[in-house]
Amino acid sequence: MNINCIAVDDEPAALDMISSYIERTPYLQLAGRFNNALAALEEIHKNAALQLIFLDINMADLTGLELAKIIEQSDRKKNLRIIFTTAYDQYALEGYKVDALDYLVKPFNFVAFSKAAEKAKSYFTMYESSLKATNNETMPLQYKSxxxxxxxxxxxxxxxxxxxxxxxxxxxxxxxxxxxxxxxxxxxxxxxxxxxxxxxxxxxxxxxxxxxxxxxxxxxxxxxxxxxxxxxxxxxxxxxxxxxxxxxxxx
Missing domain, CATH: 2.40.50.1020 (LytTr DNA-binding domain)
Structure with a gap:
């Protein structure tokens, strides 16, 4: 399966690194890269196929946590998920409150990135399976997950x-x-x-x-x-x- 994702970070070096990690991961498809959360929000509104956001937290105008809360309150909270990428570990609890898939603390290497990406892959595999089960209304209960x-x-x-x-x-x-x-x-x-x-x-x-x-x-x-x-x-x-x-x- 392919997961459509974007990278959002206001630090050019960090944005380059995350984008390169995405491109090195076979099942991740880089749909865009943005240096602020407002631009990412615009992409979210127009790109219904978007599934995953690698998201920095401390950004001007709109923070990553604020963007995550917008998504959490929308009808896309199940099919659009977030992996936080930040230099600050004190936001970890807030990250879980908005149901982030993972929380990567900078600097992180490709191994740590890959582990987070695997969590996303497991989630979307499970999510697609649950959609198939829900859509198949005649499926006997004993065959469901x-x-x-x-x-x-x-x-x-x-x-x-x-x-x-x-x-x-x-x-x-x-x-x-x-x-x-x-x-x-x-x-x-x-x-x-x-x-x-x-x-x-x-x-x-x-x-x-x-x-x-x-x-x-x-x-x-x-x-x-x-x-x-x-x-x-x-x-x-x-x-x-x-x-x-x-x-x-x-x-």
Whole structure:
């Protein structure tokens, strides 16, 4: 697959380096290079085929973070992604809040660039697969994707849905508890966004802060479920869905 991308940096040397790295990567297609975010924004508006932006942060008029927030609030946030390239590491958390694929701190070499590019390739491969599954409305549920990708500590981690026990939301973060590891995976996303990726017949929202795998429930009362040694309370907001689930358990 080819990924159409642009480089945006107000430092000529950095822009030359990033552009050369893109041209050295077989699956990246350089669609343009810009020395300011306003020019890049104009390109975004007119180029619907654009998929990836290698984006500096500290720029005049419009910063890279401001451009990223514009994209995040648009209808292109899933098919147009960002890899930040900056000399300042203090913006890393802000970068993840706008769902950047990666965060490269200058000076970086071609090896580090290639690792970030591979994350983009994995993302767009997954994204195209999900589009095909969504468009094929007659596809039986058992043939749909059985895994999700989570962004954990600067990398994408493939997680089998059958391994998920329950998921806990913690403001800007989510903890995913698995049957295969003692320590949960911590990813910077919202519980609502993660819920959208989960099949509704296999996962159940029980609380503002909890989603559980229905297959992991070992016992249940009218107000709670037991998963391993963990008891999760059912809040009033989700009681109706939970009662429908309990009806299936009653013989």
């Amino acid at each position: 059985a895994y999700i990708y989570l962004k954990v500590e600067h990398q994408l981690v493939k997680v089998d849905m059958s391994d998920i026990l329950y998921i806990e939301g913690l403001k800007d973060y989510v903890k995913v508890y698995l049957s295969t590891t003692e320590k949960p995976l911590l990813t910077l996303t919202s519980l609502k966004r993660l819920q959208e990726k989960l099949p509704t017949d296999k996962f159940l929202r029980l609380h503002r802060s909890f989603i559980v795998s229905t297959s992991a429930i070992r016992s249940a009362t009218k107000t709670s479920v037991q998963i391993g040694s963990t008891t999760i309370t059912v809040s009033e907001q989700f009681r109706e869905d939970f009662n429908r689930f309990l009806d299936k358990w009653v013989l």
